[in-house]
Amino acid sequence: MVIKVSVYKHPDEFPDDVNQLFEAGAQTNVESSVAWYNNLVNAVYPGDVAICIYVLRKNNIPLAALPMRVTRSAFGQQAGSLSNYYTALYAPVTSSALTASDMTELIRAIKSAHTPLAAMRFAPMAPESADYGLLLQALRACGFKAFTFFRFGNWYQPVIDDWQTYLKNREGTVRSTIKRMGKKFANEGGSLELVQGGENLERGLAAYQHVYALSWKQPEPYPEFVPGLIRTCAAHSWLRLGVAWLNGKPIAAQLWIVANGKANIYKLAYDESFKAYAPGTLLTAMLMEHVIEQDKVREVDYLIGDDPYKKSWMSKRRERWGIIAYNPRSMAGLLGLMHEVLGRAAKHLKSKISKLSTVHALPKEQDAI
Template identity: 40%
Template sequence: MRSADFGADALVGLSNYYSGLYGPIGDVSLLSAEDWRTICRQLRARSRQWPIINLQPLDTANPFFQRLLAALAGEGYWTDTYFCFGNWYLELAGRSFDDYFRDLPALLQNTIVRGRKKLERAGDWGIDIHDAPGAALERAIADFESVYRQSWKRPEPFPEFIPGLCRMAAAHGWLRLGMLRFHGRPIATQLWLVKDGRAMIYKLAYDKGHPHLSPGSVLSAALMRHVIDIDRVREVDYLTGDDAYKRDWMPHRRERLGIVAFDPGTLTGLSAGLRHFAGKFGRRLLAAMRNNSTVARSAIG
């Protein structure tokens, strides 16, 4: 397909800005070094069709990452890696929700406790977690969209994607769609997915008209309790982004990277590769010059 990043045809992964992770299906550790070379040799045989390869976001701890990178370089590609986003996550190691809660920052603990007390004093409120297909889920999807419109989030570019994801996930038993209602009206919502011992926090939003009730934090705590004590997950994953609030909930951070490879044996691959590496060198040089300038001004001052 045509790559917007390089303005040329490229072999790209089936991922987009909704993707928290991309990778192969199956155990790549079963592949030998010769298998990897054969794969990359076959790719290069089609390099007139795909002079550029661009895969992201990838797990650097997965053998797929290093072995593919080495095999591409071994077959003559110019290769590079690039940062996609930070990924905050929590490893439970058998802990209960109460164990986890005790380790949270005191400010966050107090926010959750105070938020629940305010909701209880204010009257009618409750939390529902939807995990199965049916009429209740359809109402919850409509409520999710309503809260999203009242939140700080920008409208979804593909409005049918999230409802479709909810229905598919519910059919497979993966869905945990949380909804906090206040006097019968939804004011906070979160879409989580649970599969293979992992809980993935996919989307969240709250009505910006009720920040004093901390509905987002209260709902997050309820979903955390559910996936830890009921689903018994081993990991909770915030997926994409370095938003400041995530480090309060998750103690660990890792980075998701991309791999880009250029075939210099094609005119397109050669020119795109030269532009890529020249641009990278130029940015590093400019950053170094700015840093040296700052140091010099500090010394003079």
């Protein structure tokens, strides 16, 4: 048995066998695809020497990849998942043949390559996944003190019915808004467009950018990421870009990504001066009907956060968590570990005090007369 760990600085460097590993991973998560990482690196981390995409091969067969960034500071080196706030789900890219000992060898190789490595951090991840458990086990086997932490809630909808049945199960206010505002919007010159690529791609992209600039949202810190993502999705037939037009002017837009039986609601925005038309609701309804009836998806995912409006469209909630692991043999790692332990202890104590205060604040029962 021969174990070899290679490192690549950009997805463009991947040989065919590594491309195949990532494409297999993309069957369950678009954000594990070569296309996703290409856009992320090019738009967010161009020329970044900290990028290290580690790949473990056993007997010349790639079994696992960990896309990472390894940063240096006066306190040592830290390795983290190649992700940022654009990332809704990070996961090691793995083969079904991967074992716990294989993952341990990969973590050990990364630790050895960056001595002294103070800490490793991976997020956001699905805590119920096998890879999450393997990663935790491997980190601890390599001497790291690993902890898990909550990142965000994730609302989603398993699709088991047709559009009309799904709609009947929504709140009455949602159904009423779709009916009333849909009629008003159409009567006043409104229309809804679905862009999937082709000759309308750049017009749709321009409409999205126009709406986003007029919305309540902060400007994108990496302005090339979303245009790159939209073009990437169009090239792979993943794009579902909805645009609401009113008398020739774009007033709302939503970016959905559809692949492998799943629809991800990735970006949405609307011009607040046209809020009275409920263009966001109308677009969501149009796109939801399309992915259920035409794309035949098994799941619709609202991705990041517990925004109250998501409950109107989704019936299930799960959580995304992260892993932070410290190397106690590194001075920086030991300091980080002490800070982590003390922080958790303080949080636990605060929680207990709060509960006790609540109990003592309850009114006493009155004696019976």
